[in-house]
Amino acid sequence: MADDQVLIIMTSGPDTPRRCATPFFFATLAAAMEYQAKMFFTIDGTLLLKKGLAETVYPKEGGKPVSDFMQDALDAGVEFFACTASTELHDLEPEDLIDGVKMVGGAYMWQMAEESAQTLTF
């Protein structure tokens, strides 16, 4: 177990915009605290990885779009993983997703969880 790895499982998406900023903020914070922070996207979270979509989701009216929070996380070194089964749920192809996302299966999620000091789900 890597005592410096943390995992955030992101299941929230555009239908619940208020839930879409904090998980990325926590990931960026973990990276600032020098954890190796990983985010696994599944269920509706995967929609946020669709090119152009996160730019249209606003957790707070008049505030930053989710895409800004996502870019902050990526810039801080957070790694994004997309659940391949959830892309099928939303009829998404790999080329529909933003750059920098690794597509992985569910077993990989369990491996990351095993390796992580903490796993949070949003």
Next chain:
Amino acid sequence: MTIIRGCELPEDLYYLIDKHVWAKPLESGLVRVGMTAPAVGMAGGKLAGVTVSRRKMDKLVPQGKSVATVESSKYVGPVPAPVTGTLVKKNEKLADDPNLAANDPYGEGWIAELDPTDWEGEKASLATGASGLAAYEAALEEAGFSCD
């Protein structure tokens, strides 16, 4: 206290300019560290938290590696150590009032204290005095940043 591009910057502190942190050698031999006025400005000015790393307490932190995290509603980032040292103390007041670091960054808002590994050697890598502030001013100009 010198004001550079609207930012207060004391001449007698030692700055790791590109990380916007200051170091002050104490009589005890420890080095006190904190964030500079530009750092406060870049974080948005109103802080939600300044958290010294619990994991790294009593551990050796290399120069440039994080000793604390700063959070505001628009920013989160590390507070890097200006010199290599063992993290030995944190400012307890910041837990209840993180904005001490914003309002009095060089006084009551200090962040942590390190037992330095090689202060005499490493301080040469820090900017201080009039020439140090000139270098900081140049860096802020290049970044297009000012505190006002």
